[in-house]
Amino acid sequence: MVRPFPLARTSPPARAVAAVGGVTLTILLLAACSGDGGPSPAPSVSEAAPTPAASTPPGPPKYDPQGTAADNLPLFTQVAEQVWGSPQSGEGRAYVDALAAAGFDKSDMQVSEDLSTIGNAAEALQFSVQFGDECLLGQAGPVTGRVVTTVGPALASGGCLLGETRPIDW
Incomplete structure (x- = not known):
């Protein structure tokens, strides 16, 4: 049983x-x-949850003469957008002068003509700053409706813009 x-x-x-x-x-x-059944030890510094670092908002872009074209693209773009928003948005000289005021060297710049060959306002202005074998390239005008900027290679013949450009003699 x-x-x-x-x-x-x-x-x-x-x-x-x-x-x-x-x-x-x-x-x-x-x-x-x-384990030993005792209380768990406090986590070490490396095990502690990360605390978010205080982030400082970046300041306005600055000209870096030792930097690359890409390093200077934010400032180039900002300056071009300021001119685009001004009454001088259709004047190539305004872009050159504003870029020079921001630190870019006029001798490294090129700009297209303000007027077409028949005297009409240009549908787009092109402007550039050469940095060694690279160029900051900008375009603004009614055809784009805004500022467009980029970094591109310099031309093998020198400079950044194709065709005839306006002399920067002021």
């Missing part, structure tokens, strides 16, 4: 105590297997 499990003969309160004791024993055994 098979004897019933001993808990089957005990009273309900005794079974509850045995069940709680079994659960407690299981928790203790699991704690013993996973």
Whole structure:
């Protein structure tokens, strides 16, 4: 004859105590297997959650004569957009003068004519600044409706713009 499990003969309160004791024993055994069962040490600095660094908003772009064309593109673009938003937006000289005022060297610049060959306002002005074998290139006018700037390679023949450009003699 098979004897019933001993808990089957005990009273309900005794079974509850045995069940709680079994659960407690299981928790203790699991704690013993996973470590010393003591409190976890505080996380080290490398384990701590990273705190977001205080970000400083970047200042306005600045001319970097030792930088590349790409380094100076943000300033070139900003200056061109300021001229585009002014009453002189259709005047090539305004772009050259503003770029020179921002630090760019006039001797490295080229600009297209303000007027077409038949005397109409140019549909687009092109202007550039050469940086070694690269160029900052800009275009603005009614055909684009905004300023467009980019970095491109200098021409093998020298300069940045194709065709005849206006002399920068002022």
